[in-house]
Amino acid sequence: MDEQRTEAWWARRAWALLSAVRSRAPLVQCITNLVSMDIAANTLLAAGASPAMLHCIREVPEFTPRCDAAYINVGTLSEDWLPSMMAAASAGRPWVLDPVAVAASGFRMNTCLSLLKLRPSVVRGNASEILALAAGSGNSSFKGVDILHDSEDAQQAAKALACSSGAVVAVSGAVDFITDGKQVIGASNGVPMLQKITATGCAVTALIAAFVGADPSDALVASACALAIFGLAGEIGMESAKGPASLRVNLIDALYCLDEQTVTSRVKISLRP
Amino acid sequence: MDEQRTEAWWARRAWALLSAVRSRAPLVQCITNLVSMDIAANTLLAAGASPAMLHCIREVPEFTPRCDAAYINVGTLSEDWLPSMMAAASAGRPWVLDPVAVAASGFRMNTCLSLLKLRPSVVRGNASEILALAAGSGNSSFKGVDILHDSEDAQQAAKALACSSGAVVAVSGAVDFITDGKQVIGASNGVPMLQKITATGCAVTALIAAFVGADPSDALVASACALAIFGLAGEIGMESAKGPASLRVNLIDALYCLDEQTVTSRVKISLRP
Amino acid sequence: MDEQRTEAWWARRAWALLSAVRSRAPLVQCITNLVSMDIAANTLLAAGASPAMLHCIREVPEFTPRCDAAYINVGTLSEDWLPSMMAAASAGRPWVLDPVAVAASGFRMNTCLSLLKLRPSVVRGNASEILALAAGSGNSSFKGVDILHDSEDAQQAAKALACSSGAVVAVSGAVDFITDGKQVIGASNGVPMLQKITATGCAVTALIAAFVGADPSDALVASACALAIFGLAGEIGMESAKGPASLRVNLIDALYCLDEQTVTSRVKISLRP
Numbered sequence: 133m134d135e136q137r138t139e140a141w142w143a144r145r146a147w148a149l150l151s152a153v154r155s156r157a158p159l160v161q162c163i164t165n166l167v168s169m170d171i172a173a174n175t176l177l178a179a180g181a182s183p184a185m186l187h188c189i190r191e192v193p194e195f196t197p198r199c200d201a202a203y204i205n206v207g208t209l210s211e212d213w214l215p216s217m218m219a220a221a222s223a224g225r226p227w228v229l230d231p232v233a234v235a236a237s238g239f240r241m242n243t244c245l246s247l248l249k250l251r252p253s254v255v256r257g258n259a260s261e262i263l264a265l266a267a268g269s270g271n272s273s274f275k276g277v278d279i280l281h282d283s284e285d286a287q288q289a290a291k292a293l294a295c296s297s298g299a300v301v302a303v304s305g306a307v308d309f310i311t312d313g314k315q316v317i318g319a320s321n322g323v324p325m326l327q328k329i330t331a332t333g334c335a336v337t338a339l340i341a342a343f344v345g346a347d348p349s350d351a352l353v354a355s356a357c358a359l360a361i362f363g364l365a366g367e368i369g370m371e372s373a374k375g376p377a378s379l380r381v382n383l384i385d386a387l388y389c390l391d392e393q394t395v396t397s398r399v400k401i402s403l404r405p
Numbered sequence: 406m407d408e409q410r411t412e413a414w415w416a417r418r419a420w421a422l423l424s425a426v427r428s429r430a431p432l433v434q435c436i437t438n439l440v441s442m443d444i445a446a447n448t449l450l451a452a453g454a455s456p457a458m459l460h461c462i463r464e465v466p467e468f469t470p471r472c473d474a475a476y477i478n479v480g481t482l483s484e485d486w487l488p489s490m491m492a493a494a495s496a497g498r499p500w501v502l503d504p505v506a507v508a509a510s511g512f513r514m515n516t517c518l519s520l521l522k523l524r525p526s527v528v529r530g531n532a533s534e535i536l537a538l539a540a541g542s543g544n545s546s547f548k549g550v551d552i553l554h555d556s557e558d559a560q561q562a563a564k565a566l567a568c569s570s571g572a573v574v575a576v577s578g579a580v581d582f583i584t585d586g587k588q589v590i591g592a593s594n595g596v597p598m599l600q601k602i603t604a605t606g607c608a609v610t611a612l613i614a615a616f617v618g619a620d621p622s623d624a625l626v627a628s629a630c631a632l633a634i635f636g637l638a639g640e641i642g643m644e645s646a647k648g649p650a651s652l653r654v655n656l657i658d659a660l661y662c663l664d665e666q667t668v669t670s671r672v673k674i675s676l677r678p
Numbered sequence: 679m680d681e682q683r684t685e686a687w688w689a690r691r692a693w694a695l696l697s698a699v700r701s702r703a704p705l706v707q708c709i710t711n712l713v714s715m716d717i718a719a720n721t722l723l724a725a726g727a728s729p730a731m732l733h734c735i736r737e738v739p740e741f742t743p744r745c746d747a748a749y750i751n752v753g754t755l756s757e758d759w760l761p762s763m764m765a766a767a768s769a770g771r772p773w774v775l776d777p778v779a780v781a782a783s784g785f786r787m788n789t790c791l792s793l794l795k796l797r798p799s800v801v802r803g804n805a806s807e808i809l810a811l812a813a814g815s816g817n818s819s820f821k822g823v824d825i826l827h828d829s830e831d832a833q834q835a836a837k838a839l840a841c842s843s844g845a846v847v848a849v850s851g852a853v854d855f856i857t858d859g860k861q862v863i864g865a866s867n868g869v870p871m872l873q874k875i876t877a878t879g880c881a882v883t884a885l886i887a888a889f890v891g892a893d894p895s896d897a898l899v900a901s902a903c904a905l906a907i908f909g910l911a912g913e914i915g916m917e918s919a920k921g922p923a924s925l926r927v928n929l930i931d932a933l934y935c936l937d938e939q940t941v942t943s944r945v946k947i948s949l950r951p
Contacts, residue, residue: 194785233457328450378658648932
C-alpha cells in the first residue's frame with residue numbers, strides 16, 4: 133500500500149473518477165433485476181454514465197463488446213435470462229456482479245458460482261450475501277435481501293472470496309469494505325435510511341460498473357470511490373429528506389450536483405489496519 | 406361481531422399491526438407485475454416489512470415456505486410466470502391475490518379462477534375486478550384497470566366471492582370494504598388522487614400481505630388495517646402534494662413516519678350495517 | 679399547409695387535445711421496456727389516459743382491439759415478447775413505435791423493420807435512432823440510447839422514413855421535429871435535463887399514443903402537441919427542480935396540473951420552413 137494514500141488522496145481520487153465518468157460517459161450494459169431498473173438507470177445517468185438495459189441473448193454477443201462495462205445482478209433471476217448473463221460476463225469487458233440474495237435457493241447459488249468463474253472485476257453484496265457466497269452454500273437463516281451481518285463480520289470471508297475469485301470484493305454495511313484479498317479499504321459515507329429504499333444496493337453496484345468502465349486500471353480504487361460517492365449523495369440527500377422516498381429523490385439529485393469542493397471535503401475512505 | 410369493535414378499537418388495532426410489521430419485519434415474497442415492483446417493494450420497506458421479489462420456478466418451492474406471506478398479482482401476466490404463481494400459492498404460507506384487470510382476457514380470468522382455488526387468505530381488487538371475478542366471466546365493458554363501479558356496488562359480489570372462495574375479499578374505492586362473507590368492514594381513509602398513481606392498488610395489496618404475514622390470526626382485521634394505514638399515509642402525503650408524483654413520494658415518506666398518535670386519531674374503520 | 683396554423687393555433691390545438699385525453703381517458707396498451715413501465719404509466723395517468731401494461735400473447739388478440747391505441751417500445755426487447763408486439767401492431771388500432779437503440783443489434787433492427795411494415799401511426803425516436811432506422815442498417819458508432827445527432831441532422835432521414843413507412847415520424851432533440859414526409863413541424867418546449875432521466879423518451883412516446891388514441895384524425899398534429907405538452911411540463915418542473923429526480927417528480931405533477939392559460943401561452947409549435 134502506497135504511503136501517500138491518505139484520506140485526502142482518496143477524496144481527490146473519488147473526484148477524479150467521478151469527473152472521468154462525467155466526461156467519458158461510459159456505456160454500461162445492465163442485466164439487472166426488474167425492481168432495480170429504474171433506480172439503476174437513473175443513478176447511472178445522474179453520475180454521467182450511459183446506461184443500456186439489454187438482456188436478450190440475440191443481442192448480447194453483438195452489443196456487450198461495445199460497452200465500457202457490464203453489470204449483472206441476479207435479484208429477479210430466471211432461467212431464460214441466464215444465457216445472456218453468461219454471455220455478457222464472457223464478452224471480454226470489465227463486469228461487476230451483484231449476488232442479490234444468493235442464499236435464497238440452490239439455483240441462485242449455483243448461478244452465482246458459475247458467474248464467479250467468469251471472472252468479474254468486482255463483486256458487491258451485503259455481509260450475508262458475501263458470507264454465503266464465500267461459503268458457497270445456502271444459509272439456512274437467510275431472511276430476504278436485508279442485512280443480517282455487520283459488514284465487519286464478513287471481512288475475512290470477503291478476503292477469501294477475493295483471493296479465490298480474483299475479483300475485488302465489496303461489502304456494504306454501516307461501513308463499506310472493499311478488498312482485493314490483500315488490502316482492505318473502508319468507505320464510511322452513507323446513511324442508514326438507504327436500506328429502506330429498494331434496490332439502492334443494486335444502484336451502487338451499477339455505479340461501481342460505471343467507475344470501472346471509466347477507468348478500468350484499478351477496480352479496487354474505482355469500487356471504493358463509487359461506494360463513497362453514492363454514500364455521500366445519500367448523506368446530502370438525507371439533509372432534507374422526510375423519509376425514504378424523498379431521500380431517493382434527493383440522493384439522485386445530489387449525485388447529479390456533486391462538485392469538487394463537496395467531494396474532496398466529505399468523501400471518507402481509508403485503508404483498514 | 407364483538408360489541409367492543411368501535412372506531413377507537415380499530416384504530417388501536419391498526420397501530421398494533423403496523424407495530425408488529427415494524428418489529429417482526431415479515432418476509433413477503435412478491436410475484437407481482439412489472440409496473441408495480443418498485444412501489445410495492447418501497448411500500449413494504451417503508452412499513453417495516455422485508456420484500457423479496459422472486460418469481461423463478463427453480464426457486465419458489467425452496468424459498469416461499471420460508472416466507473411469512475406471499476403476494477401474487479396478475480397485472481402483467483405471462484404464461485412463463487404461471488407455474489411460479491401456482492407453486493407460491495401452494496406453498497402452505499398465507500398469501501394474497503390481486504386480480505388486476507381480471508376481465509382483460511379469458512386467459513387472465515382462468516388464471517385468477519385457478520389461483521382462487523388455491524385458497525388465498527385475501528383477495529383485493531377494485532369494484533369492477535371483484536364483480537368480474539365473482540361473476541367468473543369477462544366483462545365486455547371492461548376498460549383498463551381503472552375503477553368503473555363504486556365499491557358499494559360490489560359489496561354483494563364481494564360477500565358471495567368470500568363465501569365461495571373462503572378468502573377475505575377487499576374492495577378498494579372511495580370507501581374500502583372488507584368482508585369475510587359475513588361481516589362487512591368499511592375503511593374510509595385515502596384520497597382520490599391515489600388513483601392517478603400507477604400501482605397504488607398493487608402496493609396496498611402488498612401491504613395487506615405484510616400485515617397478514619406479521620399476524621396471520623385474523624386476515625379480515627389485517628386487511629382492513631392495512632388499507633386504512635395506506636389510505637392514511639395518502640391523506641398525510643396529500644397535505645403537501647402538488648400532483649400525483651409528489652403524492653407518491655409523500656405517501657411513502659408518511660408511511661415510514663406514522664406514529665401512534667396519528668394512527669390512533671386518524672384511522673377510520675368501522676363495521677358496516 | 680393551412681395559413682391559419684399560427685403558433686396560437688397550435689397552442690389552442692394542444693390544449694384541445696390534452697382536454698380530449700382528460701375527458702375521453704383513452705385506453706392505451708403499452709408493450710414497453712422494463713425500465714420505462716413506471717414512468718410511462720404515470721405519465722399516461724397524469725395526462726388523463728388509462729394505461730394498460732399487457733404483453734402476453736394469450737391476451738393481446740382479445741385485448742388490443744378494445745384499446746384506443748397501442749404503444750410498442752423495443753427498449754428491453756426479448757424474443758418471447760416479439761409475437762405480442764407483432765399481434766398488437768396488427769390488431770387494427772392506431773399504434774405508435776419507439777425504436778429505442780435500434781442500432782444496438784441486427785436483431786433489434788430487424789424487429790423494428792418488421793414492426794414498421796405493420797404501419798404504425800407514429801414512430802418517435804432521437805436523431806440517431808431515426809437516422810439508423812431510415813438507413814435500415816446498424817450504425818457502427820452506436821453508443822447506448824443517448825443522443826448522438828442533433829435532431830436537425832435527422833430531418834431528411836425522418837422525411838424519407840415517413841414517406842417509405844406511411845407513418846408520422848417524430849425526432850426528439852433540442853427542438854423536436856415531426857413530419858409526415860411533406861410538412862415538417864417543430865416543437866421546441868422542453869429542457870436539456872430531461873435527458874438525464876431514464877425513459878423520458880419512452881414516456882413521451884406513450885403520451886403520443888394517448889393523444890392519437892383520443893383523436894386519431896391527425897397523427898401529425900397529435901404527435902406535435904403531445905411532444906410540446908410533455909416538454910412544457912418539463913419546463914414547469916424545471917422551475918423548482920434540484921436535479922433529475924426532482925425534475926421527474928415535478929414533471930408528472932406539472933403534467934397533471936396543466937391549465938388552459940399555461941398551455942395556450944407557453945406551447946411552442948410551428949411549421950418549419
